Amino acid sequence: MKPLLKISAVVILCGITVLAIAFTPASEAARAAAKPADSAQDVYLDKCAVCHGKDGSGNTVKGRKLKVKDLRAPESQKLSEAEMIEIASKGKGKDMDGFEKELGKDMIKQVIEYYRGLAK
Numbered sequence: 001m002k003p004l005l006k007i008s009a010v011v012i013l014c015g016i017t018v019l020a021i022a023f024t025p026a027s028e029a030a031r032a033a034a035k036p037a038d039s040a041q042d043v044y045l046d047k048c049a050v051c052h053g054k055d056g057s058g059n060t061v062k063g064r065k066l067k068v069k070d071l072r073a074p075e076s077q078k079l080s081e082a083e084m085i086e087i088a089s090k091g092k093g094k095d096m097d098g099f100e101k102e103l104g105k106d107m108i109k110q111v112i113e114y115y116r117g118l119a120k
Helices: 003-022 028-034 040-052 061-066 081-090 100-119
Strands: none
Touching: 040 061, 040 100, 081 100
16 A cells, blocks of 8 residues: 555544544433532522422422422521431422432532521
C-alpha cells in the first residue's frame, strides 16, 4: 500500500472511532455524574411540593385530600431532625413514600433544612 493511502486509511479509521464514541449512548451513571447536583430547593419542589405545597402549607389538591400537616406549623417544626430524617427516609403511613434510596441521607438533611426555613 502506498504511504498516502496508509495515512488516509488511518485518518478515516480514527474519524470513525471518534464518531462512534461520540454517538454511543452514555450509561445512566455517566449521565447522572455529568448532570449538576440539584439544590435542596429543587428536590423539595420536585418531590415534596405536590403534597406539601411550594410554601410548606400543605394547601394543594393532593395535600388537602391527604390532610397533610403544614410544615411551617409549630407542631411540625418541633419534630427533631432525627424524626424528620426518619419520616423523609422511610415515609409516613401509606401515602408518603420514603426517599432514602433515591436521595440519600445527605440530600434529605438538606431538604429538611430547606423546608424548616419555610417557617421563617
